[in-house]
Amino acid sequence: MTHTAEQKRETARKHYNASLELCPARQLLEAISSKWVTLVMLALEDGQQRHSELRKRIPGASQKMLTSTLRSLERDGLVDRHVTVSVPVRTDYELTRRGRSLLKIIFEMKEWAEENMDDVAASRLNHDRHKLDFS
Helix, strand or coil: CCCCHHHHHHHHHHHCCCCCCCCHHHHHHHHHCCHHHHHHHHHHHHCCEEHHHHHHHCCCCCHHHHHHHHHHHHHCCCEEEEEECCCCCEEEEEECHHHHHHHHHHHHHHHHHHHHHHHHHHHHHHHHHHHHHCC
16 A cells, blocks of 8 residues: 555654654754754844854854754754855855744743743742751
8 A cells, every 4th residue: 555745754753752762753852952952043043144153142152062053953954054155265054944943932932931930940949948958
């Protein structure tokens, strides 16, 4: 029995289980949930940027970490790299359509964190105080 491409994708989707250690979906989830991926994606929201511009927008990101993150995002099809032959060579990065679709989710997480940070901070303080009381 032959299946359409959509049927094959649906069958594959049913077999992915991010709870399983070797599941490709789990590996992707681990990759896209990194702090640096989140910060790079947010920085690229405004459009194409050079490596040096991204470093300025993401305090604490080393050149090595930023390069590694950009390569990973490019490999996953979330970022495009554009090289302009000039002296010096110019390299720009921008989100792909797939990257923009993930950016929507990242913005929701960012908004949630900003809206809930005060309550989370209070919970952490209460937890730590309670833990000290029993030490």
